Each structure stands twice: as C-alpha cells, then as structure tokens.
Amino acid sequence: MKDSPSAYYIHCFAHQLQLTLVAIAKKHLDVEDFFDNVSNVLNVVGGSFKRRDLLRDHQAKKLEQLFESGEVQKGQGLHQERGLQRPSDTRWGSHFKTLDSFIVIFSSIVHVLEMIELEGSTSSDRNQAEYLLTKIKTFKFIFVLHLMLKVLAMSNELSMILQKKNQDIVNAVEFLNITKKRLQDMRENGWESLLHDVSSFCDVHDILIPKLDESYFPGKSKRKSSGVSYAHHLCVEVFFVVIDVQLQELNDRFDVVSSDLLLGMGSLNPVNSFCNFDKGKIMTLAKCYPSEFDDGKIRDLSYQLDTFIIHMRSGNPKFSNLQ
Known part of the structure; x- marks a missing residue:
C-alpha cells in the first residue's frame, strides 16, 4: 500500500x-x-x-x-x-x-x-x-x-x-x-x-x-x-x-469493490477471443483507480475499448494500441 x-x-x-x-x-x-x-x-x-x-x-x-x-x-x-x-x-x-x-x-x-x-x-x-x-x-x-x-x-x-x-x-x-x-x-x-x-x-x-x-x-x-x-x-x-x-x-x-475488480479483470481475459469481454465492467474497473484514470482518460478508454474489441475479434493480432 x-x-x-x-x-x-x-x-x-x-x-x-x-x-x-x-x-x-x-x-x-x-x-x-x-x-x-x-x-x-x-x-x-x-x-x-x-x-x-x-x-x-x-x-x-x-x-x-x-x-x-x-x-x-x-x-x-x-x-x-x-x-x-x-x-x-x-x-x-x-x-x-x-x-x-x-x-x-x-x-x-x-x-x-x-x-x-x-x-x-x-x-x-x-x-x-x-x-x-x-x-x-x-x-x-x-x-x-x-x-x-x-x-x-x-x-x-x-x-x-x-x-x-x-x-x-x-x-x-x-x-x-x-x-x-x-x-x-x-x-x-x-x-x-x-x-x-x-x-x-x-x-x-x-x-x-x-x-x-x-x-x-x-x-x-x-x-x-x-x-x-x-x-x-x-x-x-x-x-x-x-x-x-x-x-x-x-x-x-x-463486497462490491472486490467483485467489480475481479469482473473487470475477467473481462480482459483473452481466452476464446475475449469471450468474457464486457465494456461496462472494464469501465467500472478503471474508475476504481481515480489516480490513474481521470475524466479525460475515462472518455478515451471508452473509445479505445470499442475499437480494441473489434480489431481483436476480427483476428488482427497487430492491434495493441490500448493504453
């Protein structure tokens, strides 16, 4: 800590x-x-x-x-x-x-x-x-x-x-x-x-x-x-x-925080072409770290996630621009 x-x-x-x-x-x-x-x-x-x-x-x-x-x-x-x-x-x-x-x-x-x-x-x-x-x-x-x-x-x-x-x-x-x-x-x-x-x-x-x-x-x-x-x-x-x-x-x-953290992590698991991907859960995960994600970065993350999952599921392994 x-x-x-x-x-x-x-x-x-x-x-x-x-x-x-x-x-x-x-x-x-x-x-x-x-x-x-x-x-x-x-x-x-x-x-x-x-x-x-x-x-x-x-x-x-x-x-x-x-x-x-x-x-x-x-x-x-x-x-x-x-x-x-x-x-x-x-x-x-x-x-x-x-x-x-x-x-x-x-x-x-x-x-x-x-x-x-x-x-x-x-x-x-x-x-x-x-x-x-x-x-x-x-x-x-x-x-x-x-x-x-x-x-x-x-x-x-x-x-x-x-x-x-x-x-x-x-x-x-x-x-x-x-x-x-x-x-x-x-x-x-x-x-x-x-x-x-x-x-x-x-x-x-x-x-x-x-x-x-x-x-x-x-x-x-x-x-x-x-x-x-x-x-x-x-x-x-x-x-x-x-x-x-x-x-x-x-x-x-x-508690809710523990569940949100784990569900967010699970949503980032690449197994089976990100079968557990859930944008809402990842956004909730990011909000648990306010020192890392201010309002601007939260908005950017939302757009990046939309693009990221489309590219990953389309089989484009070169796409790795998610910060």
Whole structure:
C-alpha cells in the first residue's frame, strides 16, 4: 500500500466463504451448540475401531432391510458406505459432507451411542453417550441439522468453484450472486418445506415433535416462558436469523469493490477471443483507480475499448494500441 496507494487487497474467496460459516456459529448460540454436539458425536462414535465397525455393521444391516422391504433398489454405485469424518476448519464442503452423512446414517449413530450407553467400559463413556443421545434426539437439533445442511448445500457448488486451480473469476462471481438469490428465496419461501422435512425425519426416527403453537421455554427452564411460541422461535429467531447472518456475511466479505475488480479483470481475459469481454465492467474497473484514470482518460478508454474489441475479434493480432 505504501508503494502503490491505489492497490486493493482481495482475500482468498474460498477462505472468505469458510469464514461466513464461522460467523454464523459465533453469532448464533443454537448453531454454535449444534456444531459442538456434532463434534462430540464424531469424537465418541469414531473413538475406536470397534465403534466404527459397529457403525458400519448397523448401516449394512439397515440397508439390507431396506432392500428386502423394497424401499430402495440395488444398483451399481448406489448406497455406498457412509462414514463420519471430522470436517476441516478450512473447507466449507467438508462440513456439508459431514452433515449430509449425519442425516443419512442417523439411525446407526443412535444405535452406536445406545450401545455405548449400555456397554461402555467406563461410567464416563456411558454418561457421555447418554448425554449426547438426549441432545441429538430432539426436534431442535434435527431442525438445525436440516437448516444448516440446506444453507451449506446452497453454497457447496460455489465452494467447489472457488477451490479450482483454473478458477474462472467471472463464473465464480456469478455463482456468488446465484447463491445469495437462492438464500433469499429460501428465506421467503422455504419455511414450510423445511418444517415438513424435519417433522418427517422425526416421525421416522421416533423423535418427539413439540406442539409448535405452545410457548417456547428457552434453555433448561420449563417455568419461565420466552413469551413467544415454539414456531415463532424456530422461524424468526433461528431460521430467519441464520439466513440473514449468512447473507450479510456474504455481502460483507465479498463486497462490491472486490467483485467489480475481479469482473473487470475477467473481462480482459483473452481466452476464446475475449469471450468474457464486457465494456461496462472494464469501465467500472478503471474508475476504481481515480489516480490513474481521470475524466479525460475515462472518455478515451471508452473509445479505445470499442475499437480494441473489434480489431481483436476480427483476428488482427497487430492491434495493441490500448493504453
């Protein structure tokens, strides 16, 4: 910055995306508590070869039962074995995979915890397993599990694009905008479908579904009401807030200046005869450097760009008069 006052610093987009997840966990206690419980389950269930074998065996038996009942069809490449892998602190997609597996093999996770609760080698192991069962077999935990999986899923494709070595900046910024639009659409139209998915999951796994129109009691208190219904708490204080924080973080961490800079650079990429050329984006890029482009130079640039792209696309490699 001392050498070039006009310089801009753009943080790694993939890491910025990861930081939005960190922000949600830090800014929402329910989400923070949720990830703590998921982490503890991963530690306990994957704590030994015996427990991991128990998890795999239960999955295999469960799948065989589904085959016999006709609920699922056999096929090559289908129904691959799922495991529980600790998510990486620096990879958004790993959190998505962890939560996706958590839902798919939930009954096997519960089975292993129940076995530890009954047959654990120490009282500490048995007590921990009992505690985790009381945490994950609740409507609230399942609600946050499905909510965070949906939020992560909407950004998973963006995450993969941002990690590519041959990253297409124009495509990445476009996917960023698509992700924000999908999150906004989920906020406006996704409540009912999310609630249906959570309720159906709880029905299948014998998890008590609370009466959503009754008062919500925060924490362990069963006496002091929050003054709102359980449905209001889940919708307004969890569903809306989580999505709003995610949208705000995306807007803050991928700000307009960074996007304009990258889109402008992408528009100057000569690949495929300047297929991403966009005069408006290049003009916006130039305006980010007022010390280099005064009003006169901006006007000159506009005329030069019109001439430049015509000559380059007409196959005239000798034209290089763009200053």
